[in-house]
Amino acid sequence: ASWFSAHQSRVTMILFVLELEWVLSTGQDKQFAWHCSESGQRLGGYRTSAVASGLQFDVETRHVFIGDHSGQVTILKLEQENCTLVTTFRGHTGGVTALCWDPVQRVLFSGSSDHSVIMWDIGGRKGTAIELQGHNDKIQALSYAQHTRQLISCGSDGGIVIWNMDVERQEAVHWSVVLHGSCCSRCKQPFFWNFKQMWDSRKIGLRQHHCRKCGKAVCGKCSSKRSSIPLMGFEFEVRVCDSCHEAITDEERAPTATFHDSKHNIVHVHFDATRGWLLTSGTDKVIKLWDMTPVVS
Structure with missing residues (x-):
């Protein structure tokens, strides 16, 4: 076993990058760090503007995406022993609570305590941000089915929303x-x-x-x-x-998402895209296993 000394306070998130043998982590001390998983050697770190609450990584470009409680998303470029700040952006009125990265379309999804999800087009039309409003409470988790281009968002309201992202969406007016x-x-x-x-x-x-x-x-x-x-x-x-x-026509009012009630306040989520199964746990101390193939297909 390898030991990683990375933070001065509680670790909030951890991510294992198998292809590079890296371990990425964030903590209550507002530090982001990454280590070699074999030796435990610290490779570098970065101080975020607030406590991180979302962490995603793109293997191809070695970009790490960090969302924090201030509502900011930070993109860093990781090298073997240093990192470079690529950019920061902010679109939520609340803190970021979840991140999800689609490496094929090069799109980042961020969920927030402001009840919204934002789709950031990192790849094609840079700077485009599409807002999705389908929850009545804060977003707790995001998952993405690449093969069907459907986004799954789960919230404290107990809602499970399946978004069709294979449509031409429009930016909300500023x-x-x-x-x-x-x-x-x-x-x-x-x-x-x-x-x-x-x-x-x-x-x-x-x-x-x-x-x-x-x-x-x-x-x-x-x-x-x-x-x-x-x-x-x-x-x-x-x-x-x-x-x-x-x-506004009836065609324009046609829904692009389906809504499902989990009947518990969702806290954690895991989606298995190969089987189409969704695992949820809630504040009611209940774990539920959902077969999502009828709606994610």
Whole structure:
């Protein structure tokens, strides 16, 4: 047996890379380290911005992906005895709780305590981020079936969601480009902070909302409808303006995910892609074995 002295506090995650005979680990001390599995020799380390909560590795490029409690994802390039920071990015409003890497499509999936999953296109269209909304509580685990291009996400809400990733998805609109709108983009009524227009028009300002389809700032009256927008990741109904609601077709509302209730608060998950079996354990101290072949096929 080999011993690895890597951390000053509790180890949070560990990963064995058989092809390179490496052991990767993260700890409560915010340290990432990797060792030679044969000799136990420490090869290098890196300090993350927060305690790591997700760890994935790509053998071909030797990139390691680290998600942490601050919501940041860090990509490092590992060499034999040193590492290089490739990039960092952030898209969640909560901490990262799970990571999953698809080495074929070169896509990274991150789950978060903000109830969302984000698909990061690391390979093809660099910088593209697709948000998936299908849980009512934090994401606990992610698994990917490469042969069918289906993502499995499990959450504290007990939900098991099977996402079809073999469709052309769209990025959600960034609200930041319209956050400073002074009036409703449809009826032109002033928002409550637009004192000048309220005074000029002698009208009380309205509360500002945003259409999830176009991203425009609208008032409640002009965004009274709700709709699912699966290709943008919204499997649940969300606020849209009246114009977008009229334009969304039934085909565009067709779901791209299936939902299954595990009937326990999922904590840990293991997916065996060869058999199509999913193993879940929950806070109820129960372990369940699921045959996923009817839905992952």
